[in-house]
Amino acid sequence: MAARVLVVDDERSAREYLTLLLTAEGHRAVGAADGVEALLALEAEPFDLVIADLRMPRLDGLELVQRVKQRWSVLPVIVITAESDVSAVVEAVQLGAINYLVKPASPTAVIDAVRKALAIRTPAPAADGQIPEIVGNTPRIIEVRQLVALAARSDFHVLITGETGTGKELVARAIHHYSGLASEPFVSHNCALTPRDLFESEFFGHRRGAFTGADRDHVGLLTQADGGVLFLDEIEALAPELQAKLLRVLDDGEVRPVGSEDVQRVSVRFLAATNRDPQQMIAEGTLREDLYYRLRGFEIHLPLLRERPEDVPLLARHFLGGDGAGFEPDAMAALVRAPWPGNVRELRNAVLAAAAAAQGGPIGRRQLGEAALSSPTTTAPQPEGTTTLREIERQAVVAALRQAGNNRTHAARMLGIDRSTLRRKIQEFGIDPERR
Numbered sequence: 001m002a003a004r005v006l007v008v009d010d011e012r013s014a015r016e017y018l019t020l021l022l023t024a025e026g027h028r029a030v031g032a033a034d035g036v037e038a039l040l041a042l043e044a045e046p047f048d049l050v051i052a053d054l055r056m057p058r059l060d061g062l063e064l065v066q067r068v069k070q071r072w073s074v075l076p077v078i079v080i081t082a083e084s085d086v087s088a089v090v091e092a093v094q095l096g097a098i099n100y101l102v103k104p105a106s107p108t109a110v111i112d113a114v115r116k117a118l119a120i121r122t123p124a125p126a127a128d129g130q131i132p133e134i135v136g137n138t139p140r141i142i143e144v145r146q147l148v149a150l151a152a153r154s155d156f157h158v159l160i161t162g163e164t165g166t167g168k169e170l171v172a173r174a175i176h177h178y179s180g181l182a183s184e185p186f187v188s189h190n191c192a193l194t195p196r197d198l199f200e201s202e203f204f205g206h207r208r209g210a211f212t213g214a215d216r217d218h219v220g221l222l223t224q225a226d227g228g229v230l231f232l233d234e235i236e237a238l239a240p241e242l243q244a245k246l247l248r249v250l251d252d253g254e255v256r257p258v259g260s261e262d263v264q265r266v267s268v269r270f271l272a273a274t275n276r277d278p279q280q281m282i283a284e285g286t287l288r289e290d291l292y293y294r295l296r297g298f299e300i301h302l303p304l305l306r307e308r309p310e311d312v313p314l315l316a317r318h319f320l321g322g323d324g325a326g327f328e329p330d331a332m333a334a335l336v337r338a339p340w341p342g343n344v345r346e347l348r349n350a351v352l353a354a355a356a357a358a359q360g361g362p363i364g365r366r367q368l369g370e371a372a373l374s375s376p377t378t379t380a381p382q383p384e385g386t387t388t389l390r391e392i393e394r395q396a397v398v399a400a401l402r403q404a405g406n407n408r409t410h411a412a413r414m415l416g417i418d419r420s421t422l423r424r425k426i427q428e429f430g431i432d433p434e435r436r
Helices: 012-024 035-044 061-071 086-095 107-119 139-152 168-177 196-204 240-252 278-284 289-295 309-320 329-337 343-358 389-403 408-415 419-429
Strands: 004-008 028-032 049-053 077-081 099-102 158-161 186-190 229-233 269-274 298-301
Touching: 004 012, 004 035, 012 028, 012 107, 028 035, 035 049, 035 061, 049 061, 049 107, 061 077, 061 086, 077 086, 077 107, 086 099, 099 107, 139 168, 139 298, 158 168, 158 289, 168 186, 168 229, 168 269, 196 240, 240 289, 278 289, 309 329, 309 343, 309 389, 329 343, 329 389, 389 408, 389 419, 408 419
Parallel strands: 004 028, 004 049, 049 077, 077 099, 158 269, 158 298, 186 229, 229 269
Antiparallel strands: none
16 A cells, blocks of 8 residues: 655765655655654655654754654654664664654565554553553563553564563563554464474474474464564574574565475564573573564563562452452462562462362462462561461551552452441551551
């Protein structure tokens, strides 16, 4: 579909290269030598897309992005950058840019970026950072939601880090759901399940007869995800030489199935996840540095559950939903104090198992079983003195009040008790809600 594209670059050769390329693709491309000329052009006629260099005289790319989004909020902007301008790219995205091109950008990269930009939309749930799938109100989770919203409004690849059970695939699916690719495929794959000798068949596909046992054509992951998203969990499980093959797809978008001479073009957004520290893996040689920097258009780190115990009541009630009568105070207290080495996933499993055991009644410590009896870690807030049931219960009340901003009705709801019971507990424990 033909579009009107404004190309902004102070280098004449770069500007003409892009305008000629876009014109050859059937678009109407107009050039501007800097940000001031670009704003004048935008005032004079409507455009469907802006492609702007970041480094320009008079009005640079960052200020241009800011002004474009203030005046024409739905107009997509792609920025052009040098390889070393990573921080500037991040700032441009925060201002509203949806993608970036690294100089010198290949024709394939330009055409693919333009196609995606023209198809992108900004859904309201992600635009204001309200993403109900990601539960919690602690500062670190609020930051995660903000990054997911930014990632959803862009076309960058994303690297998601965090321990097992922290919700990496949930974050990946939220990025896809609120992005312009929501109606396109979301293909999920755990790289640890790919044997080295089957990598090319798994990712690129194969033709019938390509090897012993290949009795039919197989469509690879990259082709399955064409036009959409490929989520690669445990990316570090791929050997470095296999990472190099994946890197080539990131660079040129070309796929050749095993046993075929035909090369297919694919357009895939990569969301990758790892439960290890990327910098440590780079130092060890288990993660290619060039692949890391290609994948981390955004890097989103998910905190441990024990680092945000105030979110436990919200999560527990979220998992329970409308099924059951809620939690007894001592049960919720135990949940808040448990160490949760398996993070949110372990909490979810414990709540669902306890709900089944409670058979529609309130969940107590008896239904929680071992989850309620686990010893707390030193990371979680520790009460003074011995860890008695009374102290555990007090900690849960304090956490709920903090989480609810001292709103006793909300705090009581999180604890699964009524407001009068909460008032009695506050008096019993001598809690000052204003000080805590």
